[in-house]
Structure formats: structure tokens, C-alpha cells
Amino acid sequence: MTEAQFLRSLFDKAVEVANPMQSLADHLPPKPAGRVIVIGAGKASARMAEAVEAEWGPCEGLVITRYGYARPTQGIEIVEAAHPVPDQAGPDATARMLDLLDGCGPDDFVLALISGGASALLEAPAESISLGDLKALNAALLASGAPIDRMNTVRKHISRVKGGQLAAAAHPAKMLTLMISDVPGDNPAFIGSGPTVGDPSTSADALAVIDNWKMLVPPSVITALSHPTGVIAPDDERLRTTENVIYAAPAQSLEAAAELATMPVQILGDAIEGEAREVAAVHAALALSSKPCLLLSGGELTVTCRGTGVGGPNVEYLLALAIALDGAANIHALACDTDGVDGGAEVAGAIISPDTLQRAKALSLDPQAMLDNNDAHSFFAALGDQVVTGPTLTNVNDFRAILITA
Template sequence: MHTAPILREMFEAAIASAQPQRCVPPHLPRPQDVKGRLVVLGAGKASAAMARAVEDHWRGPLTGLVVTRYGYEVACPRIEIVQAAHPVPDAAGLQAAQRMLALADSLTADDVVLCLISGGGSSLLPLPLPGISLEDKQAINRALLASGASIGEMNTVRRHLSAIKGGRLAAACHPARVITLLLSDVPGDHPADIASGPTVGDASTCADALAIVRRYGLQLPAHVLAVLDSGTGESVKPDDPRLAGHATHIVAAPQQALEAAAQVAQGHGLSAYILSDAIEGEARDVGKVLAAQALQVAERGQPFAAPCVILSGGETTVTLRGQGRGGRNVECLLSFAIATRGHPRIHALMGDTDGVDGMEEIAGAQIAPDTLERAFALGLHPLRSLDGNDAHSFFEALGASVVTGPTLTNVNDFRAILITA
């Protein structure tokens, strides 16, 4: 059995299942329900591709503004596409957020706003509350990314320091009706956590955000802490009347990507099992747990019989200890490889469906039974690479990196473990 191509085929099927051209059109409003203008606003790594899907299937008048990550631009004749930085925000994203709020000011009750939101939108809409600077937001983002906080915890903090997230964009669109199409990249598919929920009500509070800051020992400036401590950063709540009549639809999510991969495995005569689409935790710890399960299957036939594929998704975290190149999927995979110790029947691929794992334009990596042996022959030190958060360098030296380029979608982490008979 040629395992490497099967694993890559599963990964590509997962990405294809969440392409905006496939999942956005069924959720567009009916033309007769739009009395005034249809205005598109959006943010995220997939938002430009989502905008293009709208343009290709909407025949009436259309305007709008969407901000996406550098390199993820898709040509749109009617909707303006702006590019900005991710995961650490920049001035381009701030200016795009300001322009979105200005567009919202001109809306009427006859207008419909179609909001296209996907993962990455938190960093791409970095409009801080008054008294907080872009430099503050950049420092906070870096601290959050290095802290080991979960995505839900990070976005709770972000929502309460933002002038556009936490339901504020939807509130600004009042009295227009807002339809939000979400491409989920978060465990549990909670709308408030996808891009920090710019168009959905937020039940969390400033006190919750402050507790997270203290839990992880984040060193924030005094004036930023004052915003949380005083409650002046409170987000828009779900029962806010300005949100009445709004609609929210999740058009693609990690579960459907895993199901698409499972179909590929089954087509190759392999049993496929989805553990969960919402696994969180420290990446290296998740790698150890997945390794223990793979070894149990390989050696004991429990809880599944080989040959089979074990699939999972979610979003792990990395607490930075070294100065390496990350990211969370390759760190999880390196930990997995070390723990499985070159077992002759265990293969795996782990990557991010947006094509970017950490700060690198690399989606992830792939291992085979001979990975550690080849590494030692090249003078590589797996444990040293893991301790230094340098898994990208490790796999790149082996030619084991998985590079996709911009995938134009984002349904988070993808992990496939193949155990042969």
C-alpha cells in the first residue's frame, strides 16, 4: 500500500470540501428579500474566496469590502479586496476595519449586509477601542499566541479590546438586516469565537477576559488592563435589540472536512474513524496521546482493527519555550513521531487546512516508519527540535514538509494517522 499519496489525498479532500465556491452559494439570500442594497463585508483567510463565490452567483447590484491575509487575494470585480497581516495585525487591517464601520454608517432598513467571516479575521480587523493603540494590539496578539491559551480564551480577550469585534460590527449596521456566513475554524464551531465574532452577540464579559489575562500571566499595559477592569470594553450581548432579526449560518466546518477525508480512506479499502473535530490542548501532549492510541491499534487491535485511518481536528496550542519556527501541527506531529518510535506500520500527516502552520507558508508535514532513522542519519535531534519549538526546520531537512500554498479556506487542524495491517 502506498501510504504517502493516500494521506495527501485525504488532506486535499478535506480542503476541497470547504472551498467557498462549494459551500457559500446555497446560503445566499433570495433576490426578492433584498429591497435595497446588498452590501458585502468580510474578514478572514477565506473571505476573498467567499466574496468571489458571492459575485459568481449573485446577479443583482453588489458592493462591499473584504479584508484577507496577504497572498490570499482573489480577484473580484465588484467587491473590494484588501490584504493585511496575520497573525500579528498591521495598519492595513486597522484601516480596513475603520472603512467597514464607515460603510455601516450609511445603511438603511431596506439594505441587507452579507458578512463573510472566516478564521484569521481577529488579526485582520485589529481596530482597538479608544485609548488602545495598534502597537498595543500587536503586543497583545504576540503575548496571546505565545501563552498557550486556547483559541476561545484568546478571542475572549480580543473581543473586549476591540471596536469592531464582539458583535460591534453588526450593531453598527443597524437598522440594516445582517446575514453572516461563517467558515468555522474553531473547536465547537461557536460563532462568537470565529474571528472573535464581529457580527454575533457575545455572552462573555470583561471580567472573563481579565481572568484569562491573569491566568496566563500576560503582561499588559496599565491602560489596557483598565479597559477590562472598568468594564468599558464590554461587548454587544446576544439580546441586544440591534441584533434582532439577524441570521447566522455556518457554511463549512472541521467535521465535514474530516468526513470528506474519511470517504477517501474508505475508497482505498480502509476503515476510517473520526475521534473528534474539536481536540484542544498543548500540541506536544496531544501528539503523545495520539501516539499511544496508534500504538494500541497497531499492537493490540484496540479499539480499532488495522488497517485503518484515525482522523481528528480542532486547534492545539503551543507554549513557546525556544526560538524555533513552530507551528502547532508540526509540533504535534514531531511529538507523535518520537512517541511512536518508528513503528513499522504507523504513518501520519498533520497540517493546517489554510496552508499556514504557525508563521510559516507551510501547511504541515508527513511521517513514515523511517522518519526518525533518516533524521538520525542526517544528524538531526528530534527531542532537541521539539524542545526548541523548531519542528518546521526538522521536517524541512527531511523533505517531509507539506506545502499547499494559499488554500483559500480554513477549517483548522487536520490530523490523519494510518495504521497498516
């Protein structure tokens, strides 16, 4: 097995462990008597719904997932919508989901399936915010370089469904929310912007995020944030019948990958945040000073887009890593998003090897210029070193592996 094949096997294992068809059933209770409604949103939500019906049989419900991520279900309706910048399909499906919850009583049971991606798929913006303004806001958030929890703070306070409001809409029904975490620290309030989790933040906090990261957002967003919002406080009575459970998280995937290694393994952390190229510089220094081993890490890096490329935190991390390693003879690395999509490209990530820069030079590629232009995806496409998985139907955030050989 080559180094590249080994690194890819680690990534595949990380994804496999988070596959809802293998991991969700253990966290399902017996199917309750009476009316059961299954709702959900996220890149893994259709696969989660498929896993639920494999245990419970046909169910009433509706989940919203990304285009191309639908799965065959028996009773639960699967709606596809745009991600990461929403289209009209998301708000339309969200309105239908709220209609489905309208009139729920104390004898009803609602199962919510939430995974990364729900923030852009489950959309019910404040009435003053048009779809065009919602798209502009999401584009600004994604280009800002702000951490995911800060971005989701803004999203909650311009929404009528995030920040616990979906759970409030189902009250007084009993609700169980099963989550796949894609956020550093596994805070359920920030997974998919916490539609079933109370939140203590305020509109002022959201405005501070916009100001601190110098985001250019539509005036309607500022107007909406200037008025009290519907975000639900954690101690709100309407949340007392809701239980939130994270059943799959990045740490589990990193640990599963580590079990495949025959060399010493160091897990640097499952919640690493920061600008992709800056984290890469730190990891390069660590790799260059390490004895033979495998360095694993997860979390969610960010990219502040200043060029004309499509960004992508995993490929930007890798290109910066390759530049910093400068052809070190014994270091290979992989960085991929476990959902199969890195930034705005339908590519999971890429792999680098000691000859990456040499092969780039032979193709007249300028690594630093392409990094400065946020165009790492084009760099790795030209080299043929992209990792393309298609929809993985799960999402436990970024997966990074650096292999240091003797």
C-alpha cells in the first residue's frame, strides 16, 4: 500500500464510522405508540431518515438535504435544496415542515434529525429579508473567515426556525433530536444553528459578529437584527419536552482512523479552528520536528476569501502545508471534508507528497500565487491529486492526516 493509499484508507474509515446506517440505530428508542413525525435537515439527514425507517418502518415526516444527497425512504419525504447558499426550495420546504408540526399535542412524538448543513437548508428568514438578501448574507458569512459558531449566531437571529424555534414549534409534543456534530467542541447549539436547542445570545451579539469580521450584509439584515428576535432561551418552558443527543462526532472518526495505524499516532485535537494557511504553518513546523508518526486532527478551519478562487479550507490548508514543508522527503498528508464537499467545490480535498511542488513546477504552476488567489482547488486539479468522493451522506467536519515516515 502506498502512502497515498494509506492516507485515503484513514479518511474512508473516518467517514464509515459516521455513516448513519451503521451508527444511528443504537440511539433510537423503540418506536413510540401514537403519532410519530420525523423531521430533519442537513447533508446527512436523508441517510439518517433512511436509517430510522430501517428500524421503525415507514414514518410520517419531511427532511431537507443538499441536492444530490437524497436517499430512498418509505414514508418520510426527502426534499433537496441548495447548500451552502440557499435557494427557494429551502424556505418552501421549511414552511411545509412547520405546517406539519402545527397542532402537535402532548401525546405526539417528534424525532428531529440534524446534521451539518442544516443552517443553509432549514430556512425561514425574518419577513423583511428576501431570498436575495438571504443569499447575500450567506455568501458574506462564508467569505468572512469567521468561525462557524459566530456565523451561526448571525443566522439564528435573522431566522424564525433556528436557535430552538423549531422545538418550540413542536411544543407540547415530546421531541428527541439526534445530531451528527460538525462543529468544533460539539456544542449542540451550533450544529445546524441549533434549531431544537435554546440559545442565550442576543441580536447585539449577532451585530457584533458582523462588525468584527467587517461583513458587508444587506440593510434588511441590519434592520432585522435591530429588533427583538424569536431565539428561544435555554430555560424556556417550550424546550422542557425536548432531548438533544449528539450520537456521532469528529473524535470518534479520528479514533477509528488511529486504530488502522501501525506507527505511533498523535491526535492533535478534534476541534481545531483558525485560518487554514495559519494552522498549516503550525502543523508543518510540528511535522518537520517529529519522529516517524501519524498526526491526526479535526475541527473546522476557515478561509478569508480575498482572491478569485473558490477557497476550500482543506485544500488551502494542504497547499500552505506543501509550501511550508518545501519538499521534505518523508512527509505525506491528506486533508478532506467528511461530507465530500470542500468549500464551494464538489471535491472532498486532496493529498500532498514530497514531490508536490516539483510536479507543480513542471506544469508551470505557482503555488504561492495560487494560494494567494484562494485557488488551491485548481492547483490540485492540475496535479491530479484531488480526493473526489461524491456525497458521503454524513458530516463530522474536516479530517487531516500527516504521515511522517523514516
